[in-house]
Amino acid sequence: KAGVTQTPRYLIKTRGQQVTLSCSPISGHRSVSWYQQTPGQGLQFLFEYFSETQRNKGNFPGRFSGRQFSNSRSEMNVSTLELGDSALYLCASSLSPGLAGGGRGANEQFFGPGTRLTVL
Amino acid sequence: AQSVTQLGSHVSVSEGALVLLRCNYSSSVPPYLFWYVQYPNQGLQLLLKYTSAATLVKGINGFEAEFKKSETSFHLTKPSAHMSDAAEYFCAVSDLGGGSNYKLTFGKGTLLTVNP
Numbered sequence: 001k002a003g004v005t006q007t008p009r010y011l012i013k014t015r016g017q018q019v020t021l022s023c024s025p026i027s028g029h030r031s032v033s034w035y036q037q038t039p040g041q042g043l044q045f046l047f048e049y050f051s052e053t054q055r056n057k058g059n060f061p062g063r064f065s066g067r068q069f070s071n072s073r074s075e076m077n078v079s080t081l082e083l084g085d086s087a088l089y090l091c092a093s094s095l096s097p098g099l100a101g102g103g104r105g106a107n108e109q110f111f112g113p114g115t116r117l118t119v120l
Numbered sequence: 121a122q123s124v125t126q127l128g129s130h131v132s133v134s135e136g137a138l139v140l141l142r143c144n145y146s147s148s149v150p151p152y153l154f155w156y157v158q159y160p161n162q163g164l165q166l167l168l169k170y171t172s173a174a175t176l177v178k179g180i181n182g183f184e185a186e187f188k189k190s191e192t193s194f195h196l197t198k199p200s201a202h203m204s205d206a207a208e209y210f211c212a213v214s215d216l217g218g219g220s221n222y223k224l225t226f227g228k229g230t231l232l233t234v235n236p
Contacts, residue, residue, distance in 0.1 A: 042228045
C-alpha cells in the first residue's frame with residue numbers, strides 16, 4: 001500500500017507570494033492533518049480535515065488555510081508569505097474515526113515526507 | 121491543554137550502549153502517547169504507541185517505552201544502540217480537544233547521536 005505522498009518536495013518562494021501544497025493520504029484514510037516544523041517552534045499542528053470538513057485548527061493566522069476533496073486528498077494554502085513561514089510542512093493521514101472520543105485518539109497518524117518551503 | 125516535555129535536546133551514546141530518551145506529559149485525562157522517529161530529510165515514522173492497554177509497550181527496531189502514570193512519564197529505551205538509530209525522536213500526546221477533534225501535541229524532540 002502506498003504511503004502518504006506530498007508534492008512538491010521542495011519549494012522556493014519570495015515574500016508576499018502565495019503557495020499551495022498538496023497531500024495524498026494512504027488509500028482508505030479519510031482524516032488528513034497538517035503540521036509545521038521549524039527549528040525554533042518544533043512541530044505545530046495546523047489543521048485537520050475529515051470528510052471535506054475542517055474539524056480542528058491550530059493557532060495560526062488566517063493566511064494559512066486548507067481544504068479536502070471528496071477523494072480525501074488535501075491541499076493547504078499560505079497567502080502573503082513571510083520569512084517566518086519557511087519550514088517543513090508535514091501531512092499525516094489516519095483512519096476514519098470509527099469511535100467517538102478516546103477510540104479516535106488512539107489512531108496512528110502516518111506522515112508523508114514533507115514539503116520544504118523556503119521563503120526569500 | 122495537553123503538553124509534552126522531552127528532557128535533553130541532544131543525547132549521545134556509544135554503539136552498544138543503553139538508549140534512554142525521556143518524555144513527560146501533562147494531561148487531565150488518560151492520554152494516548154506516541155514516540156516517532158525522524159531521519160534527515162524524511163517525515164515521521166511511528167515507533168510505538170500507548171493506548172491504555174499494557175503499560176510496557178514494545179515497538180519497532182527494538183525500542184520500548186513504559187507508561188508510568190504516577191510519574192506522568194513515557195520514556196523510550198533500547199538496550200543496545202546501533203549506528204542506524206541516529207535520528208531525532210519525538211514524543212507526542214493525542215489531544216482530543218473539544219468533541220471528537222483530534223491532534224497530536226509534540227515535544228521539542230531529542231537528537232540521538234550514536235558514536236562508534
